Amino acid sequence: MKIVMVDLQAQYRRLRSEIDEAMQEVLHSAQFIRGPQVKEFSDALSRYLHGAYAVPCGNGTDALQIALMALDLQPDDEVILPAFTYAAAAEVTHLLRLQPRFVDAGEDFNIDVAKIEEAVTSKTKAIIPVHHFGQTSKMDAILNMAQKHNLFVIEDNAQSLGADYFSAEGARKAGTIGDIGTTSFFPTKNLACFGDGGAMITQNQELAKKLAMIANHGQQKKYYHEIIGVNSRLDTLQAAVLKTKLQYLDDFNHRRRTAADQYDFRLKEISEIKLPVRNAHSSHVFHQYVIQTEKRDALQKFLADNEIPSMIYYPLPLPFQPAYQNARYKKGRFPRAEKLSAAVLSLPIHTEMNEAMVDYICDAIVKFFKTKS
Numbered sequence: 001m002k003i004v005m006v007d008l009q010a011q012y013r014r015l016r017s018e019i020d021e022a023m024q025e026v027l028h029s030a031q032f033i034r035g036p037q038v039k040e041f042s043d044a045l046s047r048y049l050h051g052a053y054a055v056p057c058g059n060g061t062d063a064l065q066i067a068l069m070a071l072d073l074q075p076d077d078e079v080i081l082p083a084f085t086y087a088a089a090a091e092v093t094h095l096l097r098l099q100p101r102f103v104d105a106g107e108d109f110n111i112d113v114a115k116i117e118e119a120v121t122s123k124t125k126a127i128i129p130v131h132h133f134g135q136t137s138k139m140d141a142i143l144n145m146a147q148k149h150n151l152f153v154i155e156d157n158a159q160s161l162g163a164d165y166f167s168a169e170g171a172r173k174a175g176t177i178g179d180i181g182t183t184s185f186f187p188t189k190n191l192a193c194f195g196d197g198g199a200m201i202t203q204n205q206e207l208a209k210k211l212a213m214i215a216n217h218g219q220q221k222k223y224y225h226e227i228i229g230v231n232s233r234l235d236t237l238q239a240a241v242l243k244t245k246l247q248y249l250d251d252f253n254h255r256r257r258t259a260a261d262q263y264d265f266r267l268k269e270i271s272e273i274k275l276p277v278r279n280a281h282s283s284h285v286f287h288q289y290v291i292q293t294e295k296r297d298a299l300q301k302f303l304a305d306n307e308i309p310s311m312i313y314y315p316l317p318l319p320f321q322p323a324y325q326n327a328r329y330k331k332g333r334f335p336r337a338e339k340l341s342a343a344v345l346s347l348p349i350h351t352e353m354n355e356a357m358v359d360y361i362c363d364a365i366v367k368f369f370k371t372k373s
């Protein structure tokens with residue numbers, strides 16, 4: 001059986017007629033930049049997110065940069081970030097001459113809310129919780145902390161679009177809870193286009209205007225530049241693809257969750273594997289299915305020998321990356337992030353996964369632990 005991490009080819013084959021038609025429309029109109037599909041998509045995304053403003057841009061990293069630019073932070077202001085995460089948030093923080101303050105991971109792979117306060121100083125102005133692998137961070141605790149210390153909250157929602165966050169206020173969509181949410185439509189994300197794409201999300205109309213302006217060279221009126229901006233656009237072709245696929249996002253996420261449930265069921269008997277924690281405060285859209293095991297490297301090799309791919313997200317916590325370290329951090333400073341980096345393994349999960357595939361992968365994993373234990 002042929003197993004891949006993410007089956008983009010099979011998903012395209014299944015949705016081909018609709019997607020081709022949407023793309024053909026753009027090709028015939030030749031409005032490749034700022035065509036009507038861009039607004040149609042952002043309006044549809046806004047409706048999907050219960051009415052929050054959605055501002056499209058070039059990719060998920062730009063979305064984070066533009067979000068930070070819109071908050072008018074000053075050089076050396078501090079931004080709190082998870083230690084265990086993808087590079088994007090730390091990268092744009094440094095680019096804007098802001099200072100990252102890293103916080104260790106919790107059980108659920110997201111920022112450990114119990115450790116945020118000790119990272120706050122008089123210079124801290126913002127926090128970027130990253131909603132890892134498909135479920136939200138503990139937003140109530142984060143919002144309380146933000147209110148207490150007057151911090152902006154930017155949710156990096158590149159991996160959890162469509163997840164619901166449950167609190168006393170009811171269910172809210174991931175990415176619509178903080179001041180700004182950001183997301184990515186990179187081809188392997190839960191809602192994905194055929195290249196790069198991204199968006200910023202906010203409940204605040206003024207902020208939405210400012211985000212759109214920054215993404216468009218700081219102008220509202222052409223050739224009149226009010227603030228410093230960047231060039232970060234979602235192409236019309238990508239918007240046409242996304243508009244078509246957005247209708248299937250809940251179904252995509254359901255398919256991922258079904259595969260995750262089957263993994264849980266098959267792997268729960270293996271004492272040497274820790275299954276992904278599922279938070280009660282969030283639904284899970286399983287961007288990744290991440291197990292932990294002390295035999296991670298040997299398991300990955302065994303799977304590879306059996307032509308089953310797997311990935312390590314993330315192999316080195318950000319504070320220890322040569323590009324971001326401020327020389328302050330010693331080994332052992334982020335115990336959970338360091339432990340996770342040595343133990344996590346992402347198994348194949350995608351919208352075209354079927355029971356036979358999950359069984360095939362789990363049979364191999366069971367066999368590994370039977371023979372190596």
Ligand SMILES: *Cc1c(COP(=O)(O)O)cnc(C)c1O
Nearest residue numbers: 059060061086088158159184186
């Ligand atoms: C994918 C991703 C990004 C960056 O998105 P791009 O569109 O590739 O720039 C940022 N943060 C997280 C957590 C991601 O997974």
